[in-house]
Amino acid sequence: MSSDGAVSEYSDLRPREKCGIIGCASEQPVATELYYGLRILQHRGQESAGIAVFEGEIKSKRGMGLVHEVLTKDDLMGFRGRSGIGHVRYSTAGSSVLDNAQPIVVKTSYGDVALAHNGEIVNAAEIREDLSRKGWAFMTTSDSEVIIRLLANELVSTGDPRRALKEFTNRLQGAYSLALLINDTVYAVRDPLGIRPLCIGEREGTMMIASESVAFDALGYRFIRDLKAGEIVELRPGGFDSFRLPHPTHSAHCMFEWVYFARPDSVIDGRLVYDARVKIGQELAREHPVDADIVVPVPESGRAQAQGYAAVAGLPLVEGLIKNRYIERTFIMPEQSEREVGVMLKLNPIRSAVKNKRVVLIDDSIIRGTTLRKIVQIVRQAGAKEVHVRIGCPPIRSPCFLGIDMKTREQFIANEKTVPEIGEFITADSLGYLSMRGLINALKQSRDDVCLGCLTGEYPIVIPGEKVRKEKPLEMFAEASRRKETRKSAVKKH
Ligand code: SF4
Structure with a gap:
């Protein structure tokens, strides 16, 4: 990949x-x-x-x-x-x-x-x-x-x-x-x-x-x-x-099916994907509240999560970004600058909706962060006063060997930077990721029954050179990222 x-x-x-x-x-x-x-x-x-x-x-x-x-x-x-x-x-x-x-x-x-x-x-x-x-x-x-x-x-x-x-x-x-x-x-x-x-x-x-x-x-x-x-x-x-x-006795259903890949109207292993995503947004709002005026999804992938966030935060959900469905995929463009043009061709802000507003921008996950940075800039250039990014999944740090096309550790910004540093990179006023516990709660699956390999680096089956899961409780991962974060002050630009 x-x-x-x-x-x-x-x-x-x-x-x-x-x-x-x-x-x-x-x-x-x-x-x-x-x-x-x-x-x-x-x-x-x-x-x-x-x-x-x-x-x-x-x-x-x-x-x-x-x-x-x-x-x-x-x-x-x-x-x-x-x-x-x-x-x-x-x-x-x-x-x-x-x-x-x-x-x-x-x-x-x-x-x-x-x-x-x-x-x-x-x-x-x-x-x-x-x-x-x-x-x-x-x-x-x-x-x-x-x-x-x-x-x-x-x-x-x-x-x-x-x-x-x-x-x-x-x-x-x-x-x-x-x-x-x-x-x-x-x-x-x-x-x-x-x-x-x-x-x-x-x-x-x-x-x-x-x-x-x-x-x-x-x-x-x-x-x-x-x-x-x-x-x-x-x-x-x-x-x-x-x-x-x-x-x-346990399963290892891929958490990413609910977070991003499957259609929201599918039921996977007893859990409607749409419900899981709304619940993710609710958990995210409880974990990462922020003083803001509106909640804007990155369409389509952040939409259900944004609904959940807006409901708990008591903020209006606003379609501040409109997707052009007919632009061909941009992966054929080799240069980063061209890719960023691709984002602009695909997404257009509703200026009157975001102008002078403090925006909570919701997306499902971050890999390298370059595209999300461009989206934050689009919202800011449309006149938003502040852009606070909330992500409906913990930081992705490890490759997937089980059918999802992310293969190298180098591609993940979360391996290079702390959460505040990622926030700076994407030019957000603040950044919050859903915790591992919040994700498990939202999926309504037992932790033992989901694969979290790309989040924890521990996989449900033996993969040469990789760790097998269940070596540590989930809280250990939260602790590790908290320790990292305390090394940096929170990202606040205004
Ligand atoms: S590592 Fe596991 S959770 Fe992550 S994408 Fe692959 S199968 Fe899904």
């Missing part, structure tokens, strides 16, 4: 979810269902898309671009299969090539297999080496190809899909939500820690699995439930069978 900016809509190289997945089993052709489902999941990946359906053999279409650019009406009319899977993908610059687009399809002596994967396999290199020794050839560099070759290997040796699924997941370490098509049968797999989301729904006997429940709402499906950590389901028209992998 290259690095820049806040984790908001305007940071050009902000962390991205790597993928969204979907699968469908029906008595009717499923290509159109998959297509619409993927369009709803488009926020989870915008660089490639594809579907695969079974019609005596697995047929697929995948390509670079948005779902509607890759799959034409003619493509959809041509697919008659009644079981299928689909995928949207984000990939880092350089690996954004068709070879890495999904679903990946392989032909084996057992039959055809297609895979759509959301997550990241930590021990992919080791498995790849092992399979290469057994004679399997690899076409791409992706960990998803490692998954499908490993599964194919088990299918060929066991001849039994259920057994193969159980066996092959024993070897996988990392985050994986999978939609699989093994000949005509759709399977969904969620890793034993439930790191990436996956849920199941039904409409008139058509069964669907999807990364987020919002796909069901929009297509008229009934949300049945989230897959449990370590659960495998086999879909058939009218129902599904479920079996469970060995799994620990």
Whole structure:
């Protein structure tokens, strides 16, 4: 992942979810269902898309671009299969090539297999080496190809899909939500820690699995439930069978799904994302109150948090920044100055709304801080008297190895500077981050059941060279950042 900016809509190289997945089993052709489902999941990946359906053999279409650019009406009319899977993908610059687009399809002596994967396999290199020794050839560099070759290997040796699924997941370490098509049968797999989301729904006997429940709402499906950590389901028209992998007693759901990635209208592991974000804003207002006149969200990512903040603070919520939805993504612009122009093209202030006002500006998180600095300046140039920034997540300091595209410690401003120094850098009058405790309260999950790796540097699974979580209680992290902060006086410029 290259690095820049806040984790908001305007940071050009902000962390991205790597993928969204979907699968469908029906008595009717499923290509159109998959297509619409993927369009709803488009926020989870915008660089490639594809579907695969079974019609005596697995047929697929995948390509670079948005779902509607890759799959034409003619493509959809041509697919008659009644079981299928689909995928949207984000990939880092350089690996954004068709070879890495999904679903990946392989032909084996057992039959055809297609895979759509959301997550990241930590021990992919080791498995790849092992399979290469057994004679399997690899076409791409992706960990998803490692998954499908490993599964194919088990299918060929066991001849039994259920057994193969159980066996092959024993070897996988990392985050994986999978939609699989093994000949005509759709399977969904969620890793034993439930790191990436996956849920199941039904409409008139058509069964669907999807990364987020919002796909069901929009297509008229009934949300049945989230897959449990370590659960495998086999879909058939009218129902599904479920079996469970060995799994620990706790989960490790990615906190970032609620904080930023998932759509606010999705329910993830029992918690509506919108509610979690409003609660984050409420916690933030209690932890970091400030004398101000209005609360302004960085659209869209800070909107629900700003509502929660405004309600507790008793301040009006004002849409002081308007987003241009039709400006193309700015990550293609290599120079920092050009990126900043990109922010200005995307965001415009409502001058009359912010002029002479003391503004609380709310965003979800900060990575490098350069984009947020630009946004603060835009608000200030529009006439705001003061700009106080509040962030709905503790400082991000560590890479993600589990499916979110933030890979190097150097990209995080929180590793270089104290909170007051970050406030100075982004030119805010004051800066407040949500505490770890506040975040856990807002998510309404047990601390044991969420991954906080990028905040704590301690991960829910063994990652070579990194710490495993639960070495210290959460308060220790709060203490560490407080100690750092006392070395600096609070940022106050006026
Ligand atoms: S390290 Fe952070 S982004 Fe990655 S899975 Fe854990 S909480 Fe999510």
